[in-house]
Amino acid sequence: MKIVVCIKRVPDTATRIRIAPDGKSIDPSGVEYVVSPYDEIAVEKAIQLKEQLGAGEVIVVSLGPAEASKELRTCLAMGADRAILLKYAGSSFDLDPLSVAEALADAIRPIQPDLVLTGWKAADDDHAQVGQALAVLLDMPCLTFVAKLDVAGRTATVHREVEGAVEEVEASLPIVVTAQRGLAEPRYASLKGIMAAKKKSIEEKEIATRPSRLELRKLAPPPARPPGRIVGQGKDAVPALVDALMNEAKVL
Amino acid sequence: MRKYRGVDYYALDELLSEDERLVRDTVRDFVDERVMPSIGMHFRNATFPNELVGEMAKLGLLGANLNGYECAGLNNVAYGLIMQELERGDSGIRSFASVQGGLVMYPIYEFGSEEQKKKWLPAMARGEAIGSFGLTEPDFGSNPGGMITRATKAKGGYVLNGTKRWITNASMCHVAVVWAKLDDVIRGFLVERGPKGFITNEIKGKYSLRASDTSEIILEDCFVPESALLPGSKGLSSPLKCLSAARYGIAWGAIGAALACYDEALDYSKSRVQFDRPIAGFQLVQAKLVGMLTEITKGQLLCLRLGRLKDAGKVTPQQVSLAKRNNVHEALKIARVARDILGANGVTDEYQCGRHMCNLESVYTYEGTHDIHTLVLGADITGIDAFR
Ligand SMILES: Cc1cc2nc3c(=O)[nH]c(=O)nc-3n(C[C@H](O)[C@H](O)[C@H](O)COP(=O)(O)OP(=O)(O)OC[C@H]3O[C@@H](n4cnc5c(N)ncnc54)[C@H](O)[C@@H]3O)c2cc1C
Numbered sequence: 354m355k356i357v358v359c360i361k362r363v364p365d366t367a368t369r370i371r372i373a374p375d376g377k378s379i380d381p382s383g384v385e386y387v388v389s390p391y392d393e394i395a396v397e398k399a400i401q402l403k404e405q406l407g408a409g410e411v412i413v414v415s416l417g418p419a420e421a422s423k424e425l426r427t428c429l430a431m432g433a434d435r436a437i438l439l440k441y442a443g444s445s446f447d448l449d450p451l452s453v454a455e456a457l458a459d460a461i462r463p464i465q466p467d468l469v470l471t472g473w474k475a476a477d478d479d480h481a482q483v484g485q486a487l488a489v490l491l492d493m494p495c496l497t498f499v500a501k502l503d504v505a506g507r508t509a510t511v512h513r514e515v516e517g518a519v520e521e522v523e524a525s526l527p528i529v530v531t532a533q534r535g536l537a538e539p540r541y542a543s544l545k546g547i548m549a550a551k552k553k554s555i556e557e558k559e560i561a562t563r564p565s566r567l568e569l570r571k572l573a574p575p576p577a578r579p580p581g582r583i584v585g586q587g588k589d590a591v592p593a594l595v596d597a598l599m600n601e602a603k604v605l
Numbered sequence: 606m607r608k609y610r611g612v613d614y615y616a617l618d619e620l621l622s623e624d625e626r627l628v629r630d631t632v633r634d635f636v637d638e639r640v641m642p643s644i645g646m647h648f649r650n651a652t653f654p655n656e657l658v659g660e661m662a663k664l665g666l667l668g669a670n671l672n673g674y675e676c677a678g679l680n681n682v683a684y685g686l687i688m689q690e691l692e693r694g695d696s697g698i699r700s701f702a703s704v705q706g707g708l709v710m711y712p713i714y715e716f717g718s719e720e721q722k723k724k725w726l727p728a729m730a731r732g733e734a735i736g737s738f739g740l741t742e743p744d745f746g747s748n749p750g751g752m753i754t755r756a757t758k759a760k761g762g763y764v765l766n767g768t769k770r771w772i773t774n775a776s777m778c779h780v781a782v783v784w785a786k787l788d789d790v791i792r793g794f795l796v797e798r799g800p801k802g803f804i805t806n807e808i809k810g811k812y813s814l815r816a817s818d819t820s821e822i823i824l825e826d827c828f829v830p831e832s833a834l835l836p837g838s839k840g841l842s843s844p845l846k847c848l849s850a851a852r853y854g855i856a857w858g859a860i861g862a863a864l865a866c867y868d869e870a871l872d873y874s875k876s877r878v879q880f881d882r883p884i885a886g887f888q889l890v891q892a893k894l895v896g897m898l899t900e901i902t903k904g905q906l907l908c909l910r911l912g913r914l915k916d917a918g919k920v921t922p923q924q925v926s927l928a929k930r931n932n933v934h935e936a937l938k939i940a941r942v943a944r945d946i947l948g949a950n951g952v953t954d955e956y957q958c959g960r961h962m963c964n965l966e967s968v969y970t971y972e973g974t975h976d977i978h979t980l981v982l983g984a985d986i987t988g989i990d991a992f993r
Contacts, residue, residue, distance in 0.1 A: 546665075
């Protein structure tokens with residue numbers, strides 16, 4: 354079984370993001386990058402499937418800057434077999450999700466994968482579109498928000514998280530699956546895995562991306578949180594506090 | 606909890622390879638997620654976190670710079686970065702890994718027979734066998750050459766008699782590398798727990814390295830087979846070679862403890878308000894923080910260069926002494942200053958600098974005390990041995 358996983362290099366979710374002076378990109382100084390967390394879950398799941406089946410190949414693909422080789426290397430150290438980097442030097446904000454999916458689909462098509470996995474959204478731009486667009490371009494069914502995935506023969510059984518319920522769906526391979534939390538718990542790359550990854554290949558490809566049909570106008574930090582309010586002190590404050598929690602915050 | 610980031614004021618990351626950084630970041634995440642949540646409790650209860658042994662082994666942290674026998678085969682810089690990150694968590698965790706890798710797996714690797722290597726190294730890398738290193742005795746610390754422990758030839762093996770004290774991991778070990786005199790020559794023996802006359806007692810009441818097992822080993826007519834002798838070990842230089850291997854990791858580890866303290870003190874000083882401003886806004890506090898940062902950066906440079914020399918096979922034991930001596934001393938001072946910056950909070954185990962401060966007192970003394978390293982270096986540069 355051939356499994357392709359699409360991953361994106363994004364600022365570490367624990368990084369405090371500062372907007373650059375141009376107002377359209379983030380200030381890269383002091384930012385650390387990681388594999389986008391849902392993509393990392395997808396990588397883990399792919400490796401687990403390969404381990405369960407005892408055979409197969411896991412290929413990670415990323416569109417991003419040359420530095421994204423570090424994130425691909427992380428996936429190889431976790432246990433993926435090889436990687437493809439679609440080199441794109443510009444800001445990821447200059448690409449619309451469809452052009453990203455087109456470039457990925459062009460790279461994935463010749464591999465003829467049985468399964469394509471990716472995170473349900475990237476942690477930086479939150480578009481949540483690439484998986485679906487990829488499925489259309491590859492002419493495969495798409496299963497989104499998947500929290501459980503089993504493969505037996507050519508049949509995949511997935512659990513999808515839908516409002517207030519879990520939907521169980523069966524599909525024939527090949528399919529595209531977008532990963533939700535719970536699908537797998539990413540492992541630490543072992544040191545032997547890191548050493549082994551040195552010998553695995555990262556194929557670099559130049560790509561021509563279609564100019565974005567979306568224009569990013571402005572990035573702005575989220576509005577500051579309104580200041581807290583002290584409703585009173587000691588036990589006399591309890592009724593006011595209960596009232597505020599019930600009627601204002603509506604958490605009780 | 607705020608995510609720990611490390612400090613890289615001189616962009617030393619640029620001097621590390623991609624896989625060295627990956628190793629460091631992996632261990633850093635492991636320490637954040639697996640060590641930090643429980644280490645305070647273990648220190649308070651004086652328990653070693655046994656539950657982490659399997660996880661450290663699975664990551665490949667044990668004997669990581671050895672080649673083959675299921676070891677990860679990392680270079681010495683990557684190995685040093687592992688020690689740094691582990692000690693950022695706690696010196697006790699790093700001590701466990703140093704002893705297992707540098708003081709037990711290393712002598713087996715260096716002085717052992719092929720059978721000994723095959724028997725022990727994979728099991729120790731997997732964390733299934735735990736080792737300890739018994740050199741120090743109640744009456745012979747800085748002067749191990751005077752040891753009393755003796756091995757005498759017996760039918761089919763040797764009989765060991767003597768007492769080893771201050772032995773890390775000894776109460777939980779499956780095998781101890783015991784150094785004893787055989788016909789007046791110091792030799793290493795692999796003593797398995799089990800035979801009669803091998804007794805371990807944990808040393809209680811430590812205020813330092815509380816999350817580490819420190820014990821005494823009593824050898825009472827303890828019989829070991831012929832195959833227990835490390836054939837390649839001969840003379841005091843053998844255990845000293847092991848100490849130099851482990852000491853290299855300690856020089857890196859000390860930076861980790863210092864980084865933890867600096868990180869905590871910097872963060873605290875920015876949020877602690879006195880006289881209507883964060884204490885980080887006072888010149889005296891800034892001077893303390895700058896002093897910490899400066900010493901950390903110098904220590905990082907020392908270690909990185911030391912590691913590259915070691916990888917090139919050019920390092921001298923005296924160079925390792927210099928780094929151990931300097932980095933542990935500076936880390937201890939940094940821990941004390943961090944404790945000071947945290948005020949009263951610094952004396953509780955809600956915060957980590959007090960724990961590191963207490964731990965570093967042991968690190969200052971073991972693997973050659975600070976002053977012994979002074980004398981080692983003094984002898985090296987003057988050609989005059991001032992302590993023997
Ligand atoms: C927590 C912990 C774990 C340890 N783990 C191990 C272990 O796993 N295996 C092991 O074998 N040992 C271990 N040790 C022992 C450690 O290596 C010794 O404590 C150390 O070598 C010092 O010996 P000592 O304690 O007997 O001090 P001493 O040698 O008695 O030294 C006391 C003081 O005298 C000074 N001094 C000694 N000689 C001279 C001199 N010639 N000139 C000037 N000053 C001198 C020293 O610098 C020191 O300040 C451990 C110790 C601790 C605290």
